[in-house]
Amino acid sequence: MADATPVRVVLAKLGLDGHDRGLKVVARMLRDGGMEVIYLGLRQTTSSIIDAVEQEDADVVGISMLNAGHLTLGPLMVDALADAGLDVPVVIGGIVPDEDLPTLAAAGVAGVLGPGSPAADVVACVRAAVAGRGR
Amino acid sequence: MANPNSRPDPDSGPGFRTLSGIPVDSVYGDGPLPGEFPYTRGVHAEMYRSRLWTMRMFAGFGTAGDTNARFHELLRAGGTGLSTAFDMPTLMGRDSDHSWALGEVGRAGVAVDTVEDMVDLFAGIDLGAVSTSMTINGPAPILLAMYVAVAEEAGVERARLSGTLQNDILKEYQAQKEYVFPPRPSVRLVTDVIRFTTAEMPRWNPVSISGYHIREAGSTAAHELAFTLANGFAYVEAAMAAGLAVDDFAPRLSFFFNSHNDFFEEVGKFRAARRIWARWMRDRYGATDERSLKLRFHTQTAGVSLTAQQPEVNIARVALQAMAGVMGGTQSLHTDSHDEALALPSEEAARIALRTQQVIAHETGVANVADPLGGSHYVEWMTDEMERRATDVFVHLEDLGGGSILEGVYAGIESGWFAGEIADAAYRYEREVNAGERIVVGVNAFTEGNDAERAKLLRIGQDTEDLQLKRLAGVKQARDDRAVADSLRRIVADAGNPTTNLMPALMDSVRVRTTVGEIVEALEGVFGTYVEQAVI
Numbered sequence: 002m003a004d005a006t007p008v009r010v011v012l013a014k015l016g017l018d019g020h021d022r023g024l025k026v027v028a029r030m031l032r033d034g035g036m037e038v039i040y041l042g043l044r045q046t047t048s049s050i051i052d053a054v055e056q057e058d059a060d061v062v063g064i065s066m067l068n069a070g071h072l073t074l075g076p077l078m079v080d081a082l083a084d085a086g087l088d089v090p091v092v093i094g095g096i097v098p099d100e101d102l103p104t105l106a107a108a109g110v111a112g113v114l115g116p117g118s119p120a121a122d123v124v125a126c127v128r129a130a131v132a133g134r135g136r
Numbered sequence: 137m138a139n140p141n142s143r144p145d146p147d148s149g150p151g152f153r154t155l156s157g158i159p160v161d162s163v164y165g166d167g168p169l170p171g172e173f174p175y176t177r178g179v180h181a182e183m184y185r186s187r188l189w190t191m192r193m194f195a196g197f198g199t200a201g202d203t204n205a206r207f208h209e210l211l212r213a214g215g216t217g218l219s220t221a222f223d224m225p226t227l228m229g230r231d232s233d234h235s236w237a238l239g240e241v242g243r244a245g246v247a248v249d250t251v252e253d254m255v256d257l258f259a260g261i262d263l264g265a266v267s268t269s270m271t272i273n274g275p276a277p278i279l280l281a282m283y284v285a286v287a288e289e290a291g292v293e294r295a296r297l298s299g300t301l302q303n304d305i306l307k308e309y310q311a312q313k314e315y316v317f318p319p320r321p322s323v324r325l326v327t328d329v330i331r332f333t334t335a336e337m338p339r340w341n342p343v344s345i346s347g348y349h350i351r352e353a354g355s356t357a358a359h360e361l362a363f364t365l366a367n368g369f370a371y372v373e374a375a376m377a378a379g380l381a382v383d384d385f386a387p388r389l390s391f392f393f394n395s396h397n398d399f400f401e402e403v404g405k406f407r408a409a410r411r412i413w414a415r416w417m418r419d420r421y422g423a424t425d426e427r428s429l430k431l432r433f434h435t436q437t438a439g440v441s442l443t444a445q446q447p448e449v450n451i452a453r454v455a456l457q458a459m460a461g462v463m464g465g466t467q468s469l470h471t472d473s474h475d476e477a478l479a480l481p482s483e484e485a486a487r488i489a490l491r492t493q494q495v496i497a498h499e500t501g502v503a504n505v506a507d508p509l510g511g512s513h514y515v516e517w518m519t520d521e522m523e524r525r526a527t528d529v530f531v532h533l534e535d536l537g538g539g540s541i542l543e544g545v546y547a548g549i550e551s552g553w554f555a556g557e558i559a560d561a562a563y564r565y566e567r568e569v570n571a572g573e574r575i576v577v578g579v580n581a582f583t584e585g586n587d588a589e590r591a592k593l594l595r596i597g598q599d600t601e602d603l604q605l606k607r608l609a610g611v612k613q614a615r616d617d618r619a620v621a622d623s624l625r626r627i628v629a630d631a632g633n634p635t636t637n638l639m640p641a642l643m644d645s646v647r648v649r650t651t652v653g654e655i656v657e658a659l660e661g662v663f664g665t666y667v668e669q670a671v672i
Contacts, residue, residue, distance in 0.1 A: 004594070014238055016224070016238075016239065017225060017227075017228045017230065017236055017240055017451050018224055018240070018244070018312045019308075019312055019313030019351075021313060021353075022310075022315075022352070022353045022354050022440075022558075022559075022562050024560075025562065025672050026354075026562055026563055026566045027561070028355045028672045029563050029672065030566075038672070040670055040672050041670070042668065042670030043313055043668065044236075046236075067244075068224050068240055068243055068244045069240075069243035069479070069480070069596060070224075070238075070239035070240045070243055072239075072241045073238060073598070074238070074363040076224055077238075077239070079511070096444075096477065096478065096479070098478055098479055099595055100593075103505075114167025114441075115208065115444050116444050116477055117443060117444065117445070117569070117576070117579050119569075119580075120566075120567075120570050134524075
């Protein structure tokens with residue numbers, strides 16, 4: 002796959018959590034990494050994110066959670082995209098204990114980025130999620 | 137054994153001596169001394185000789201019963217104040233059964249829907265004897281009303297209550313983003329609380345003007361200082377505009393700062409904060425009561441500095457940051473737990489964090505002398521530099537606000553100026569770490585040991601949410617719905633009249649078991665809901 006069309010990423014805070022420092026840093030990292038970022042910001046729902054994915058023809062969704070709600074909200078996002086007939090992977094950023102990674106992977110979450118992830122890892126994780134589509 | 141936190145009597149017994157027995161004075165150097173205007177060196181002449189800082193550990197998770205057990209544990213371990221963390225739905229003024237609350241009930245703090253939860257939260261704790269801090273902003277007046285109701289139901293009159301309501305909404309728009317209503321009606325709620333506590337709760341701090349979250353969101357130390365003090369000036373202007381005399385309320389304004397890794401920068405920041413506040417309160421706002429000029433503050437170590445890699449190393453970071461807070465003259469202190477980059481603090485990690493304060497207080501000797509770093513060329517220069525940089529911000533905000541800091545702060549919020557400055561600084565830092573220009577131990581250097589087995593994390597299960605939903609349904613079932621509806625009508629009417637203080641209507645409403653979410657929704661009908669323009 003050529004890099005001619007840049008990857009389009011929807012970034013959102015899913016739920017009530019207001020901590021947006023990490024998501025804003027990730028937005029700039031992805032932009033600097035050549036991606037197009039559609040930044041939805043705070044207090045998004047699965048349906049507002051799906052609307053954005055459809056309107057913006059996005060390739061991947063990044064959601065940020067530092068509220069310990071990832072085991073509930075992560076799978077909810079994955080299922081909502083699938084129900085909408087969208088083959089769009091979900092990457093979670095935030096505070097996720099290692100022991101939860103297998104559960105999230107089994108639920109179809111394509112990648113998890115913890116605090117302090119370097120820019121190269123962030124970009125690589127999103128690219129790998131997009132490359133893994135349709136599997 | 138006597139209370140270990142009581143201080144030695146300097147006139148009998150060993151008094152204040154070094155570990156090897158050398159007697160030390162309470163302060164060194166020339167004036168102005170600690171306790172003297174402009175209080176750069178501290179708000180009390182004797183500082184920690186007369187009283188140690190309050191060891192106030194922030195706690196909250198699960199149901200009210202879970203958090204109550206942690207409170208008792210912290211008090212047993214020698215904690216001297218309580219500090220409540222509410223869960224995200226409560227912070228946002230939504231009930232546990234709201235669709236937005238899904239997956240978030242009790243996860244990052246304690247769930248409080250009605251006064252019944254507040255009763256459980258403080259069960260077995262004498263509210264007339266302990267001081268309590270509540271970290272709540274958008275719905276702050278409602279939670280204060282609940283706290284007063286719980287105390288009064290237990291026979292403790294409100295005038296005896298001692299504690300702090302964070303109630304600092306301006307920094308929510310700038311940094312933490314847990315707002316509900318637009319800025320202007322929210323500031324009216326802040327002034328309603330100030331007016332209420334000034335008249336009826338003389339031992340209560342109605343606002344904790346907080347730089348902590350500004351810094352956590354990524355700002356520089358100078359911007360943390362400047363934005364926080366500007367917000368403080370904004371509340372002073374708002375309360376004076378609401379008809380209060382500055383010396384009636386200013387003595388109970390309190391502050392809350394972050395203590396981050398750069399030791400001397402932090403100490404300079406704390407010292408500059410006191411000096412700026414004292415001068416502005418006297419010269420600009422005409423305060424004459426000495427207590428109005430004294431900036432008192434709580435400190436928390438920098439959560440954002442904690443690493444998920446080799447988390448035990450965080451114990452060292454926390455100790456050094458806590459030391460900066462103490463050297464900077466803090467009145468109370470929370471030390472973060474080393475596992476907080478991974479989860480909410482476990483009981484063991486919270487105990488180590490408290491023990492860290494106890495080591496500083498009782499073993500290091502730094503509490504023997506007020507402002508022990510005062511007079512250091514570097515510290516005095518840094519203090520001046522912090523003041524210069526903060527002054528640049530005040531000039532900018534005055535320009536934006538046509539001479540008013542309050543209007544300048546509103547303008548800076550609406551234009552996204554604060555959020556933009558914070559995001560720029562956060563990204564700059566991240567790039568420096570990424571490029572290896574800044575070493576973070578265990579993250580971009582010295583990474584051996586990152587794979588070691590970790591201690592057990594605190595997990596909040598789905599059962600908490602189920603339990604809380606059942607509890608909320610039970611309270612709704614048992615209450616008098618007509619009384620609830622009547623109380624909400626009165627809230628709407630009082631909200632519509634900007635000169636009416638909302639606190640009495642809120643007090644009556646929480647007593648009949650109206651929920652936080654019901655009250656917030658009623659207020660949204662009058663005030664509207666704030667949606668920010670996202671800036672990246």
